[in-house]
Amino acid sequence: MSLKRALVSVSNKEGIVPFVKKLVQEGVEVVSTGGTKRVLEEANVPVTGISEVTGFPEILDGRVKTLHPAIHGGLLAMREKEEHLDQLREHNITPIDLVIVNLYPFKETIAKEGTTFEEAIENIDIGGPGMLRAAAKNHRHVTVVTDPEDYEIVLEEIKETGEVSSKTKQRLAAKVFRHTASYDAMISTYLTKETGELYPESYTVTYEKKQDLRYGENPHQQAAFYKQPLGPESSIANxxxxxxxxxxxxxxxxxxxxxxxxxxxxxxxxxxxxxxxxxxxxxxxxxxxxxxxxxxxxxxxxxxxxxxxxxxxxxxxxxxxxxxxxxxxxxxxxxxxxxxxxxxxxxxxxxxINLKDTGSEAQRKVTTVHGGALVQEEDVKGFEDAEIKVVTNREPSEEEWKDLKLAWKVVKHVKSNAIVLAKDQKTVGVGAGQMNRVGSAKIALEQAAENAQGSAMGSDAFFPMKDTVEEAGKSGVTAIIQPGGSIRDEESIEKANELGITMVFTGVRHFKH
Incomplete structure (x- = not known):
């Protein structure tokens, strides 16, 4: 059998005892560290301590234990190179054939309420990623396992052939680099947030697969659904x-x-x-x-x-x-x-969905384009955040205010150019995604039909001309809410006054593309 020595050091100890017991039954020597070693010893699994291999004690509260040539030499030696093997013999280093490692629970630590910065830092694993990356780099000779879900397939192949296939070793190595990249992404995100830097020189995000999907937007497109680690609870992903x-x-x-x-x-x-x-x-x-x-x-x-x-x-x-x-x-x-x-x-x-946890701050929204990505803060400005200003002669009535607020809240979420009509506490017309604003208005007004009479109109952006106000007046709209800011605002205001329409400016644009 080619597998002779395994290094085991896991934070997530799920399934580790039965897995290692079966490795020992297959003749594999086990080297382990700290807490993992104690768990294995308590289960009567024969195990060699890391210090016995390195000839050096664990120091600095366990911060340094596996960062040693006796470990990394055993991981990185290329078995087909005689000079590598000569150097191992010269320095009395035994090759390591199997690495079972997972990392300090950084994500779980920062997810806990009240976690201090110092606690977060102490849960940044150094030795673990080093071993994983070394083993994955040398995966032609070393099998590396970081996910308990892979224990069974490794055992099956060892029982069948006495070793792990090249295909499986390569697949596990790729998984390791995804795992360490995700781990580093969470750390960099946490530290960057602590510094207050919003848009650093590189932007790294990570997502965890929630499920495979039957297909994407259309049946010929493959797709999967990923969730953001530690994302807001009130999300479709949760x-x-x-x-x-x-x-x-x-x-x-x-x-x-x-x-x-x-x-x-x-x-x-x-x-x-x-x-x-x-x-x-x-x-x-x-x-x-x-x-x-x-x-x-x-x-x-x-x-x-x-x-x-x-x-x-x-x-x-x-x-x-x-x-x-x-x-x-x-x-x-x-x-x-x-x-x-x-x-x-x-x-x-x-x-x-838990709608009470809406998150305390705006999320960063990532939109991919060919060859790149756009990153922006999500649009969380609401009616209460706007600088409301009545710009016409007539003030809105109490009922008009209710419908104006409703139209404004909804138009924010309609594809631009967007127009929403609201009446009696419901939308009655929605015009979305047209190439000009009056086109969206006509769609919304046509949909509303007789319900446009006495309704409130919301627009996601300013009126570049008075034509939208004219169309609104023809259909009986009595109140309009829009950002304002056009060089021709006065024309729209004058037309609204002429038609007896009350108009409110918010100073907030809500484009949604």
């Missing part, structure tokens, strides 16, 4: 699926869009999404009322849509939802009666 088919690529994108909008509201709210844009948003005294309004906003487009609500789905609301074909319902919780009703629909996905 949702718990209670029922229904597996989520698709498009489901996840739409669910994320629905979640982003429903988080804007403190009062009971319901959001319906199709193709990343809201087709209906409603607020009310109860979730049932909010959902009714979201449905009434566009009873055609909601078919096959994704719904997000910000309070528990009760029996009455579930009965209404059941009558419509929906892909997903997202809520903080479902009552037992609601679950019984909705799980009667075999394919309907039910997701629960």
């Amino acid at each position: 949702a718990e699926q209670l029922h229904g088919k597996e989520l698709s690529y498009n489901n996840i994108n739409d669910a994320d869009a629905a979640l982003s909008i429903v988080k804007e509201f403190n009062e009971p709210a319901a959001v319906a999404i199709k193709h990343m844009n809201p087709c209906g948003v409603g607020v009310g005294q109860t979730i049932k009322e909010a959902f009714e309004r979201a449905y009434e906003a566009d009873p055609v487009s909601i078919f096959g849509g994704i719904i997000a609500v910000n309070e528990e789905v009760d029996e009455d609301t579930a009965l209404q939802m059941k009558e419509i074909f929906l892909e997903i319902i997202i809520a903080p919780s479902f009552s037992e009666e609601a679950k019984e009703i909705l799980t009667g629909k075999k394919n309907l996905r039910l997701l629960t």
Whole structure:
């Protein structure tokens, strides 16, 4: 058998004892360190201490134990080179054939509330990554395992052939470098954040695979879903699926869009999404009322849509939802009666998300382009952050203010150019993604039809001309909210005054491309 000596040093001790016991049964000598050595000894596994190999004690509270030529020489020697083997014999170094190492729990440490900077630093592993990288570099001769999920396949190959195949060794080596890169990315992110540097000279991010997907946006595209380590709890990546088919690529994108909008509201709210844009948003005294309004906003487009609500789905609301074909319902919780009703629909996905943990700060959003990436702070500015200014002769009424706020919260999440009409605490028209603003306005007004009369219009960016105000006036819009800032603002203001429309400037643009 080619495997004679294994080095074992793990923070995650899941499955390590039975794994190492089976290695010993196959004739492998085991060298180990500190806590791992104690665990193996307590299980009556024969083990050699690292100090017996190096001839040097562990020092500096365990900071230095494996950083020694007796270890790294045994890992990095190329067995096909006679001069390497001569040097090992000259310095009495035994080759190491198998490395089982995982790292100090840095992620788990910084995830704990109240962790100090000093505690975080002490959980940065130095020797572990060094051993892993050395073994992975020399993977033609050394098998390296960092994930307990791989213990079984290694054992199977050793039992069958007495060694680990080249293909498996290469796959495990690649996994090691992904693991250490991710580990370093979390450390660099933590330290960079501590320094307050927002956009450093290199930007490293890491994600952990949550699941493989059947396909991407289209059936011919492969895809997978990854989650951000230590990302905000109130995210689609941390949702718990209670029922229904597996989520698709498009489901996840739409669910994320629905979640982003429903988080804007403190009062009971319901959001319906199709193709990343809201087709209906409603607020009310109860979730049932909010959902009714979201449905009434566009009873055609909601078919096959994704719904997000910000309070528990009760029996009455579930009965209404059941009558419509929906892909997903997202809520903080479902009552037992609601679950019984909705799980009667075999394919309907039910997701629960903790909406109370919205995160204390804006996340960095990464958008890839061919050959690069754009990184920006996410748009978290709300109505309360805007510098509200009524620029027309007439002030909005109390009801108009309610609808203006609703339109403003929703338009922020509609693809630019974006126009949203709101009336009676629900959206009644949405114009998205047009090449000119008046085009989006016409779509929203056409969709609203008679509901445009007395509605409030929200625009994600300023009006470059008065034509949008003119179209709004023709359809009976009575209030408009927009950022302002055009060199021709006065023309829009004059036209609004002429038509009796009240207009509010916010000073905040909400482009979403």
